[in-house]
Amino acid sequence: MIEPDLELAQTLFNELYAIGYDGIGVTRDTYGPGEQRAHDLVRLYGTKLGLEARVDAALNLYLTLPGRDRGLPAVLAGSHLDSVPRGGNYDGAAGVIAGLSVLASWIKSDRRPKRDVTVISIRAEESVWFPVSYIGSKSALGLLPPDALDAVRFDTGKTLGQYMEEQGGSPENIVNGTPAISNATACAFIELHIEQGPVLIDNQNAIGIVTGICGSLRYRSATITGQYAHSGATPRTHRHDAVVAFAELVHEMQERWQVMEAEGHELTLTFGQVNTDLKQSDFSKVAGKILFCIDIRSRDVATLDLMDYYVRLAVAEISARLAVHFNLGEKIRSQPAIMDQALRRGLTNSAKHRGLKFHNMPSGAGHDAAMFANKGIPTAMIFIPNADGSHNPDEKMEMKDFDNGARVLSDILWDISNQ
Numbered sequence: 001m002i003e004p005d006l007e008l009a010q011t012l013f014n015e016l017y018a019i020g021y022d023g024i025g026v027t028r029d030t031y032g033p034g035e036q037r038a039h040d041l042v043r044l045y046g047t048k049l050g051l052e053a054r055v056d057a058a059l060n061l062y063l064t065l066p067g068r069d070r071g072l073p074a075v076l077a078g079s080h081l082d083s084v085p086r087g088g089n090y091d092g093a094a095g096v097i098a099g100l101s102v103l104a105s106w107i108k109s110d111r112r113p114k115r116d117v118t119v120i121s122i123r124a125e126e127s128v129w130f131p132v133s134y135i136g137s138k139s140a141l142g143l144l145p146p147d148a149l150d151a152v153r154f155d156t157g158k159t160l161g162q163y164m165e166e167q168g169g170s171p172e173n174i175v176n177g178t179p180a181i182s183n184a185t186a187c188a189f190i191e192l193h194i195e196q197g198p199v200l201i202d203n204q205n206a207i208g209i210v211t212g213i214c215g216s217l218r219y220r221s222a223t224i225t226g227q228y229a230h231s232g233a234t235p236r237t238h239r240h241d242a243v244v245a246f247a248e249l250v251h252e253m254q255e256r257w258q259v260m261e262a263e264g265h266e267l268t269l270t271f272g273q274v275n276t277d278l279k280q281s282d283f284s285k286v287a288g289k290i291l292f293c294i295d296i297r298s299r300d301v302a303t304l305d306l307m308d309y310y311v312r313l314a315v316a317e318i319s320a321r322l323a324v325h326f327n328l329g330e331k332i333r334s335q336p337a338i339m340d341q342a343l344r345r346g347l348t349n350s351a352k353h354r355g356l357k358f359h360n361m362p363s364g365a366g367h368d369a370a371m372f373a374n375k376g377i378p379t380a381m382i383f384i385p386n387a388d389g390s391h392n393p394d395e396k397m398e399m400k401d402f403d404n405g406a407r408v409l410s411d412i413l414w415d416i417s418n419q
Ligand SMILES: [Zn+2]
Pocket: 080, 091, 092, 125, 193
């Protein structure tokens, strides 16, 4: 068994940290200097290894180890290199570095696969910079809606199209050209990524094998309108209290979530933002208005729809009983993605063969892998244990855990690149 080049991986993590450190955490801003520096570094190390380098119209970076039969669709592995502001060093970067450390070890031991194997550094996965999700992978797969190019970066006011052009990309080709990645050019995509929750560490698993990536059903700007009233002068029976209505909704949905879990549904339900109207609310007033949002996630569309049904049922019941008005606002959905069965089997075999305790688990967070899967490219994901969550400076991945994930990545890439 060939072992990934951990020394190279450690060097790359160190250098990425050094060029991305912002005084608090790591910032690799989408299509800005932060992301570009990371791409330059990875390209430099990739070409030093002898890999072929190229970029597509959206400036996704492809580093390819040529196979013996170059006419065959390639095997892709990788992830994104951008980060949220003041984030951690591993979210995204781990997948790219794992791919490079695997190819480095193959090159060192003169292993040449049948198919091309390409490590892809995907652009713009984090939707915090532009209000568009998965810009890089969508562009490569021909899925980017043209109006996304007019989206404005939150901190500079410049558009996505402008950013791409300034860096040497071609928005025109993204919209009108042939997609860089399709079933004709790629036979599989494997994304290694840190887990962004506590499941693997809590259960002392070496790696996670992702079963599917959750889709979401969201109400991002919901309101409850009741009636403002004097807190001392208004009897309980005469109130239309928006806070109480919201509390009842939360309570009802928490219970419903538990029941659905007991029935075998996998889902999450979150009220992540809740505010009274700050201009009008006061400690001595019954609250007349609540602004809130709901984020429901599952890898099963039927589960999303069922929970949505229960939300609406609760809303109807509570508004009638308390005489308040709910407006859920626009419903926004994203599609769940199923990971490829054969690839999952391959990952399972590799983990068993290497004596690694593994865990089959859905991904509650979204990933580029979902775009590949929904485009019909066989896709799989490997999760690595990671303490302290993600999207913060405390992300903490141990190199021994990274090593386990990279070994399994090496096995599956070798397997499918020789089919
Ligand atoms: Zn990520």
